[in-house]
Amino acid sequence: MILGVDIGGANTKIASSDGYTGSFYLPIWKGADLTGILKSALDELCPDKVGVTLTCELADSFLTREEGILHITEIVSDLIEDALFFSIEGEFQDHNAVVTHPEKFFASNWIASSIFLAEEFGDILFVDMGSTTTDIIPICSGKPLAGMSDFERLKRGELIYTGLLRTNVATILDKVEVDGYLCRLASELFAITADVYLLLGKIEARDYTCDTPNAYADGGGKTVEDASRRIARVVCSDIQELGMENIHRITNEIALAQKNEIKEAIDLISRRYGLRKVVCGGIGEFLIKEASEELGLEYILLSGHYGKEISSVFPAYAVARMMDVE
Amino acid sequence: MILGVDIGGANTKIASSDGYTGSFYLPIWKGADLTGILKSALDELCPDKVGVTLTCELADSFLTREEGILHITEIVSDLIEDALFFSIEGEFQDHNAVVTHPEKFFASNWIASSIFLAEEFGDILFVDMGSTTTDIIPICSGKPLAGMSDFERLKRGELIYTGLLRTNVATILDKVEVDGYLCRLASELFAITADVYLLLGKIEARDYTCDTPNAYADGGGKTVEDASRRIARVVCSDIQELGMENIHRITNEIALAQKNEIKEAIDLISRRYGLRKVVCGGIGEFLIKEASEELGLEYILLSGHYGKEISSVFPAYAVARMMDVE
Incomplete structure (x- = not known):
């Protein structure tokens, strides 16, 4: 084996x-x-x-x-x-x-996936959203055409350093709408995308496989209440002052901004190489599927083909x- | 005493x-x-x-x-x-x-400063940039008129959660210009504003009073080389690949973006209350002075009046x- x-x-x-x-x-x-x-x-x-x-x-x-x-x-x-x-x-x-x-x-792991997938699916855009980053890899004639270092891929829009779990929400948005104001965010590591997707019901506590930002503290757990508290802190508040309705509104806004950033990059790279078929993978597969659908692109789910694990x-x-x- | x-x-x-x-x-x-x-x-x-x-x-x-x-x-x-x-x-x-x-x-500390300054200077905009946050407090007729909680002040633009030392640079900018590309940033806590101002010569190692992001590691110190390495990592690179010229370019771009954000808020609040005189304080006083000058506002330096300490x-x-x- x-x-x-x-x-x-x-x-x-x-x-x-x-x-x-x-x-x-x-x-x-x-x-x-x-x-x-x-x-x-x-x-x-x-x-x-x-x-x-x-x-x-x-x-x-x-x-x-x-x-x-x-x-x-x-x-x-x-x-x-x-x-x-x-x-x-x-x-x-x-x-x-x-x-x-x-x-x-x-940084060779995306190359391994891409070469393997090229044999299986031909010309595709391979988009793999993990806990921390999202790879957007154009594959044409059996070859991944992305830049050969993370730095090169960042420049070309083929690597977005945003993921489903570990990303500091303050790096995703500058301001959120609350009470009719555009409210700036605290720049600390107060909440991460795992908190967002937990609150949105897209992941469960057992999928929250990284540390919470305040794992060392009381309330640093992976419950909905813990995550709500962390989201409230991002606008220097707490559940009592902000209220759950505002917390849900902010959470939705962060998730939408993250999807839009990835969508914009998929759109750019798919046009650059004339690729209309997206192979979606990683724990953020569902989000890549949504983005691809909204862009009117064909898509294949790796989990459908190989199983979720x-x-x-x-x-x-x-x-x-x-x-x-x- | x-x-x-x-x-x-x-x-x-x-x-x-x-x-x-x-x-x-x-x-x-x-x-x-x-x-x-x-x-x-x-x-x-x-x-x-x-x-x-x-x-x-x-x-x-x-x-x-x-x-x-x-x-x-x-x-x-x-x-x-x-x-x-x-x-x-x-x-x-x-x-x-x-x-x-x-x-x-x-969160009463800005109120203490403001009430004290109101007696001394009358109607002013008090802008205090610390290691972590920047307070922008309108003071009229002896009273600070800012919102009474951090959340209220964030909404009204009277609190910007950005500071001279501790701020994660990935929360300041989404993309920097490198090699003619708009390059996204890594969303980790790889570098902070203390690294930026150290490289720009605005602070010295002894002013870098907070922990470095990688204080636990070799190279986690407060030298120019350590800070350069951290800035390079923000675009998933290292000094060898990125080069010092690019590192300086990125550093300048981050500092400019931070100043512009503060400037925009000072402009907004000064117009909202018709205040034309800024009292600048905190370890980021020099930056508030620059922003005020560029906006054509009068300014007074707390350090000039009371001494730097x-x-x-x-x-x-x-x-x-x-x-x-x-």
């Missing part, structure tokens, strides 16, 4: 070519126990081969992305001697290749499947 | 009516040692009376603002039995009054001075 591993800054995801999946909130910048998670997966699954893709090198515990890649691949290689790493050139390479050219292994760990699955063929 | 104390969410400031000042980074939500700081100030200064103003009740370690006020005033009263608390009605009250009507003691802890000083008269 082949195991694919996708190590992000906040989450590590694991999938086997035959359908096992696992997702772990494992914040690299907090020194999370990557070794422990990998070890227990190895003990449980005893894979024949392990393929790894990384995006965690941007974590702000590293001085440079190079340092990040070298540090994490060393942890992996110490544990799994013959682990192979997926490069931005679309190849599986051993640890020596990573040490020689670490820059070829920055595989859709939510897709790069890991793609790595495992591609390695299986090699 | 009379001591004034201003307890904010992130900073506690102390001033005596005869000119002693102290400022302490004391994040309430992290359970900072308020008692210890107050105790050593009392031991050193032996004040006859102590007056307190609070804004820390919004910290997300509290369920409600009421809980915040009651918790912090109890800590103060346990230590200083006859401490008096400044209310939003402009009166000094004992702890019993706080327990009976905690809501009268929410008093200007940066002004609400505490105002409390001490007003209590001295009582």
Whole structure:
């Protein structure tokens, strides 16, 4: 059995070519126990081969992305001697290749998904909304055409650093409408998109897999009341002063603004490459589907094709499947 | 000697009516040692009376603002039995009054400054830019006319939750211009305004009194290189890939956007009340001065009038001075 591993800054995801999946909130910048998670997966699954893709090198515990890649691949290689790493050139390479050219292994997980999907679906726009970011990848003639670094993709509108769970709502909107005023937001990390989608009923507490902004405190839990309190704090208020009606209004406005930002980018990239079919993936798949529908684009749901579990760990699955063929 | 104390969410400031000042980074939500700081100030200064103003009740370690006020005033009263608390009605009250009507003691520090300044300068627009927020307070006929809660002030544009040090740069701008592209920003807490003003030479490392976003990590320091690295990370990059020229360009763009937001609000409020004279205070005084000049408004610098130290802890000083008269 082949195991694919996708190590992000906040989450590590694991999938086997035959359908096992696992997702772990494992914040690299907090020194999370990557070794422990990998070890227990190895003990449980005893894979024949392990393929790894990384995006965690941007974590702000590293001085440079190079340092990040070298540090994490060393942890992996110490544990799994013959682990192979997926490069931005679309190849599986051993640890020596990573040490020689670490820059070829920055942020490769969307490339793994894209190359795999190209074989399956042909020319498509692949849009994958995760907990933290949204990838918008044009795929034409079997090749992902997005920029080759996160910075390049940000510039071209192919990466939007906005996600379904971890995004600070104060980065989404400057002002919300309340009581007939346009009210500025507090710029603290008071509430995140997981609070928004929990209140809107789009996710449940068990889907809220990251930490809450005030996890350390009383009221820092994942109930509707906790989330309401956090949303109220974004306008320097509390439930008592603001009221639930205003809280729902603000929540809807934030969700709409996030969808509109993604929609605008999908519209731009789909026109740029003449792509009319969107493949939607990630835990924010439902939101990408809505945006695609509203834009009049065709869409395919990864969850419909592969099941919800595989859709939510897709790069890991793609790595495992591609390695299986090699 | 009379001591004034201003307890904010992130900073506690102390001033005596005869000119002693102290400022302490004391994040309430992290359970900072308020008692210890107050105790050593009392031991050193032996004040006859102590007056307190609070804004820390919004910290997300509290369920409600009421809980915040009651918790912090109890800590103060346990230590200083006859401490008096400044209310939003402009009166000094004992702890019993706080327990009976905690809501009268929410966010009163700008009211203390304003009432004190009204006596000194008459009709003015008082603009105080601190580490975290900017107050824009119209004062007419001896009375501050701003809304009476942070939420009301946010709605009316009299509170902008943006400051000189602690503000996440991703809440200031959505996109920056790089290499001819409009590049979206990463929505993490990767860099703050203290990084921006450090790189622009507007503050020095010793003025960077809050934690850096990655204080826990190598490279989480307060050098120009550390700050540059954090700014690069905001576009998912590092110094190597982005280059110092781009880093400076982005830094300037963020600073300009922050100034423009404050300028727009000053313009609005000054017109609303027909006020043409701005009193500028706080550690961001220089920025308020620039904004006022660009708007063609008269301005007075609190630091010119009272000295830089008093200007940066002004609400505490105002409390001490007003209590001295009582």
